[in-house]
Amino acid sequence: MAYQKLQEMLDAAMTQASEESSMLLGQPMSVQPSDVLNTDRKSYLGGMDDALYVVGVESREAYPGHFYLxxxxxxxxxxxxxxxxxxxARIQEKRRLCIQEPDDTDAFGEIANQIIGSFNSIFQPKLPQKxxxxxxxxxxxxPEVDELTDELPFPEGGYLMFRAPLEIAGQEMNRVDIMVPHALAELFDPQPVEEAAPQEEVAAEEAQEGAPEEGGEPQPAKTVxxxxxxxxxxxxxxxxxGACGLELIDxxxxxxxSAxxxxxxxxxxxxSLRQTxxxxxxxxxxxxxLVGKGGGSVLLCAPQWTRTSLMKAMKAGARGILMHPFTAEELQSKLGKVLSPF
Known part of the structure; x- marks a missing residue:
């Protein structure tokens, strides 16, 4: 399937974002696996009646470009x-009338920051370059109120659209559409040139895949x-x-x-913190x-978390939260989201 790696990264990022948003919001939130469609802005906005909130994301370093949630x-x-x-009751009224107040803008900014943090924690270890x-x-x-320009609400052009349903317990929710321009999708997940290769060549490539180079050094364990x-x-x-094959520093x-x-x-x-x-x-x-310089992430553990302390932790750059006591499986699962599989 085309762009399968990109779809898996986006789904993993939204899954992690929904888990952390659940803690932030204080109630369960989930994002279902995405479906992929080819579209362009004209087709997407054509006949659109619903008001939209477009979160732009700038991709830097080896993968320059923009995509949109x-x-x-x-x-x-x-x-x-x-x-x-x-x-x-007030939430339902605001939803029905699309009443967005200044406090809503600030609060959703906190949620969006946490979502982008989840994207970074998934993309950085999965991509070969920075x-x-x-x-x-x-x-x-x-629609029919705000002016449509070449750049707003998002630029003209063709996109891969990854559409994922949103769910929050007790609320009527729609979906998130992740719009990735074709050029950026190709940078994230280069697609093979469609050529018919002899069966022997394919078999040889598969046999060599993953084999260490002659005289090469074994890959070091990841350090936590x-x-x-x-x-x-x-x-x-x-x-x-201890049993995860990691290099641990106590x-x-x-x-x-720094040292x-x-x-x-x-x-x-x-x-691990005693208080928050x-x-x-x-x-x-x-x-x-310091940890982020190499694309790493920080997990915080504490005996108790409040909504305020969760927000402050996410704003400070934490990419995962755990509450004492937790099991080995819970810690490994959370850490596994920011590292390659154990």
Missing amino acids: IFALADSIVMSSILLGIPP VHLKLLPPQKYV LVLAADEGERRTIMGHL APLMADV LCAASDVRAAVI ADPDLAICDKVVP
Whole structure:
């Protein structure tokens, strides 16, 4: 199937985003696997009656370009209203009338930041070269009200559209359409030239696939930094990850993280906190940039999370949250989302 790798990355990113949004919103949210269609802007917007909320994403480094996450404006209002703690009856009214207030814009910005963080944590380890995805200011588009330009609500041209249904318990939701221009899709997931190859050549290529180069060095294990003030907590986390084939570094919270990251290719950090107040979360200011240089991500663990502390953790750059106590399987599953399979 064409662009299967890209579809798998997008589905994995939206799945992770929905899991983390569930914690952020305080109620279950899910995104179903996507269907893929070829389309262009004229066809997509033709006959469109629903107001849209378009989240632009800039792809940088080795994969330059832009793609777009398109939500129904009503869906974005539902998500922002839940985050703001608005009563259900008022949410339904706002959805029906498409009432987007300034607080909604700010709240959905927090959700969109978390979504793009999930995309980065999936794309960076999966692509062979460096990539960084940056959130652009979302654009509201109401048919027959807002002006349609060459660039707004998204540029003219052909797109691969990955359409995935959205679900939130107790709410009427639509879908998210991820619009990827063909040129950027080809960068993310180059497609083979359609040529008929002799069967012997195909068999030889398959036999050589994955074979190490002669005299080549074995690939080093991925390094995970484990930080906690309590030595017992560090031992527990190390034990949960001990059989995963990872290189583990055990260090206290006050360790010289810069030196540890300089000495090893740290692909993730698991940080165990006793509390989630601002002084505790401040460790993200130190660890996230250092681990993120190599495309790594930070997971935070704590005995208790509130909606406010979750939002602050995501804003500080954490890409995953766990609540003590957790099982080895839960930790491995969360870490597996930001690393290649164990």
